[in-house]
Amino acid sequence: MAYSAKVMEHFKSPRNVGEMADPSGVGKVGNPVCGDIMELYIKVEGDTIVDAKFQTFGCGAAIATSSMVTEMVKGKKIDEALTISNAMVAEALGGLPPIKMHCSVLAEEALKSAITDYYTKKSA
Amino acid sequence: MGRIYMDNNATTPVRPEVAEAMMEMLKGCYGNPSTLYCIGQEAHVALGHARDIIAGIIGATPDEVVFTSGGTESDNLAIFGVARAMKKKGNHIITTKIEHHAVLNTCKALEREGWSVTYLPVDDQGILDPASVERAITDTTVLISVMHANNEIGTIQPIAEIGKIAKARKIIFHTDAVQSFAKLPTNVDELGVDLMSTSSHKIYGPKGVGFLYVRKGTKILPMLFGGHQERSLRPGTENVPGIVGFGRAAELMHAEAEEEEARLRKMRDRLWEGIHATVPHIRLHGHPEKRLAGTINVGFEFVEGESLILRLDEYGICVASGSACTSDVLEPSHVLSAIGIPPEGAHGALRISLGRENTEDDVDRLLDALPKVVEDLRSFSPLYKEYMREKKAAG
Structure with a gap:
């Protein structure tokens, strides 16, 4: 197993790390038993995701996919953000080892879960 | 920095002295140890020297040392070899939950062939209770396999105590001593083992070589078939540079x-x-x-x-x-x-x-x-x- 240079770069200097003060939506996926937990925060203005942040417990791939997915959604309209798939996250990172593909799935799920949370809050 | x-x-880095000993063999001593002319005999002598060193360290006779390709092969040969030789006597093996996969997966393979395996638990510090081994023995038990020192947490098992139990019950006893050989005392009589697996690359020797100690009289059959090398228990032209390097590494490690x-x-x-x-x-x-x-x-x-x-x-x-x-x-x-x-x-x-x-x-x-x-x-x-x-x- 070896990580791509892009994965290592995002692992070493993860973007958008930290908690968000007043998020529009939060997505929390994974569990400690599996060894990965991702929390993704989004800030929505109008129909655009203007900011995204994350906190992650997990391996190098989990941290890199979290970092990458937050980069990918920033500035995107919600409709566009919903089209981001795990394969797109993995591809943007120059690929992931097969055994680590589940990390990209987690990133996609975290994003969708944050968007769902945003809609739930909005309609409440 | x-x-x-x-x-x-x-794994460990190969020591310069070991590399040097191996290089001599690689460059000048390419003969097959089974041949009679001088360069074959030189290799034969070098092989014998390495075997003597190792036998001396573990308190065995040289013909009880069977060179293999490493820890995994030694573990496999010990377990499959005894299982094959003893299947008419019984079909039960006792081991522990913390063994290396070379032992665990070999036992699992035997389970698929109808063998029964007991995986004994250890306490919260990783130590096996010898009394639990005694209790697990049945009329059909033919082998006990307990690792000496654990690769992940380093705990050292009471091998000598288990050895006494195995001896009293006349059951073949194997220890995986890959992490302990030449570092800790591994005298086979003091440990009371019939079989002991080791590896060279954990003691600053080359990869791809190890040995299985086989006590005289232990019932074991080969897994590989071919020539007469290693008393036909492990045929194949010997890895002479590797074995020579292993011998040198063991000698140096043991001394210090x-x-x-x-x-x-x-x-x-x-x-x-x-x-x-x-x-x-x-x-x-x-x-x-x-x-x-x-x-x-x-x-x-x-x-x-x-x-x-x-x-x-x-x-x-x-x-x-x-x-x-x-x-x-x-x-x-x-x-x-x-x-x-x-x-x-x-x-x-x-x-x-x-x-x-x-x-x-x-x-x-x-x-x-x-x-x-x-x-x-x-x-x-x-x-x-x-x-x-x-x-x-x-x-």
Whole structure:
């Protein structure tokens, strides 16, 4: 197993790390038993995701996919953000080892879960 | 800043003296040891010399030393070999839950062929109770296999006590001594073993060579068939440069074992005290005393082991999160599970295994890097945030 240079770069200097003060939506996926937990925060203005942040417990791939997915959604309209798939996250990172593909799935799920949370809050 | 290698339970760097001995064989002594002309005989003599050295270290006769390709093959030969030879006597094997996969998966393969295997539990410090071995013995038990020192947590098992039980009950006893051979006393009579597996690359020798000690009279059949080499128990032209290197490595390691053990133990204990003093929310996995001198397996709460390793690698420090053989597997370590560490705890485990090239300066560098790395990873760990929040709420 070896990580791509892009994965290592995002692992070493993860973007958008930290908690968000007043998020529009939060997505929390994974569990400690599996060894990965991702929390993704989004800030929505109008129909655009203007900011995204994350906190992650997990391996190098989990941290890199979290970092990458937050980069990918920033500035995107919600409709566009919903089209981001795990394969797109993995591809943007120059690929992931097969055994680590589940990390990209987690990133996609975290994003969708944050968007769902945003809609739930909005309609409440 | 140079690289610091602290993963000596995974493998070790080949010592210059060993490389030199091997190079001599590679360059000038290519003869087949089974041939009669001079260059074949030179190889034959070199092979015999390595065998004598090793037999001397373990208190065996040279013909009880069977060279193999390493620890995995030795374990396989011991277990399959005895199973094949003893199948008319019984179909039950006793082993432990914390064995290396070379033993565990061999036992599982036999289970698929109808064998019955008892995997004994260990206590929360990783030690096997010899009385549990005694209790597990049945009329059909033909083999007991218990590792000497564990590769992940370093715990050392009471092999001699188990050996006495095995002898009294006339059951063949194998120990996987891959992590202990030439480092700890491994006299086969003192340990009371009939079979013992070892590997060269854990003691600064080359990869691809090991041996299985086979006590005279032990019922065992080969897995490979061919020529008469290694008393036909392991046919095939001998890996002469590898075996010569192994012999030299064993000779050197054995000569300095006590001194090196004391040096490593001192460094290891200082390292543990330093980690304990600077990093909160940690725990030592394994036995505090009955442990390999250079091994520390420590669990860091709220962070994941692979991230720790990759972060430490940025400081030029090489350590492991568990066994090197399981780094491609996502399940938490079976050894940590066996000592009662929950999966979420096992994910944050780091194995530091010191070796002869490590110095006190290396310990200082790790002690400098580790708190920073853990703090950094915890700073964005949702588990840590949750913990802090709960702590705050509890006042």
